[in-house]
Amino acid sequence: MKTVLSKMTTVWKASEPVSYSLKNETEVFHLNPLIGQQLSIQSSGKILCLACGKKTSKSFQQGYCFPCSRKLASCDMCSVRPETCHFAKGTCREPEWGQANCFIPHTLYLANSSGLKVGITRTRQRLTRWIDQGAIAAIPVINLDSRLAIGELESHFKQHFADKTNWRNMLKGGVEAIDLDEKRKTAIALLPDGIGIPLTDARVDILYPVLEYPKKIVSLNFEKTPRIEGTLLGIKGQYLIFDTGVINIRSFSGCEVELVHIC
Template identity: 40%
Template sequence: MTYQGVLTKMQTEIGNTIQYYLVFEDSFLNMNQLLNKEIEFNFVGYECLNCHKKKKIFRQGFCYDCFYSSPAVGDWIMRPELSTAHLGIADRDLEYEQKVQLQPHVVYLAVASEIKVGVTRKTQVPTRWIDQGASQAIAIVEVPNRYLAGITEVALKSHYTDKTNWRKMLQQTTQVFDLVQEKAKLENLIPEEVREYFFSEKNDLYELNYPVLNYPTKVASLNLDKTPSFQGKLVGIKGQYLIFENGSVFNIRSSEGYVVTINV
């Protein structure tokens, strides 16, 4: 059977094992049901996720013009400490930025390749952790806006990484850490104006299990620009990566805005 559509990040559903769905405009695939089966991807073209024009994708699913104009990809997305909506100051579109920035945000520790610190909107818990391929995660603080979350992350980045080593994450070479114990060390490391939001008593630890039959010993990344057609037996899904039997992996998130056909 053949499916065609614009790639966007897989939607997920938490459970004993995380469920993954690849959603197109008029159809969807439960990717878990394709485990141990041959699937084929073919590159067809591009469609910007913002303007929907068939223009080459520049970054994050956006064409060049939209990447440098849309408020959805302002610098404060990747660097929350640059948020200014709480001051009434616009970056690209104040109304949009107030809507996104002025809502509860969570600063967390997660284990994907090693312990990392990160920021997410409260509404994106635990989706953000799943997308990163984290095996465990714990919230440190919940703050009322993105700026406070950002300055907390900056303060903790001298103690923890803010990046995931995707190769280690996919090879399941993660060490064992005690996130509850790690969190207990942090109260005096976060900015003073954030300490009232510290979760001193709340230690809800998320443990996340992914649909992976076999983890690769070596990984080779697939890229639709370099390899416009590929096929293989799907043996796992973790983060936003599809893992194939031969050790090839395909990052759906980094291919957003690409139009593909999928034969299953």
């Protein structure tokens, strides 16, 4: 299948490994059935902007051309640092997009990706977010109704919890279980008075389709290896794990590739 790469689509069901796929306009390429088999991904060398579709020599902000990366609100710094939201100043790059994406319920959560971490996400896509970071379990703490509010709360939590995933450790597997219900109690005790009612939603456990975790992490990329191939050993987060190395599909968003199931 030929496609322009973007994030893998994921489907979660309780007690089953996450189901991963890639797609183009007409086809869906299911990746789980290929685990244990030979797969090749050949890059054409072309990068096509995910927003405008134009060819770009370099990808900015995971798949955009330079002009789009300067124009889209989703590519603004406030997207990664929501506590710096500048909508109220009237300087949002795309106020309508901001209204639809930043002034909606957001969740502060605790996850176990390479260890305990705090994070935030739009409530409607929290499961997707947890899978994308390779968390083996996650639990929501509280919902607030804007990205700015949740961003400010997360800044406060960063003094008490890590907020980054060590992706190498995440990919090596063997992440130890954490009692997230207990950790949520700690988190709730840290909530500022009157901020809202904490959530009681159950912890979500996430299983990944992985036959074998790599002992040593070799990071593959299309600049050095235009044709990435090998036995697909598993998928975790947005990474494909081959016997030849790992590739973060998300960071190659916009790359035109051809996926071939060899045998």
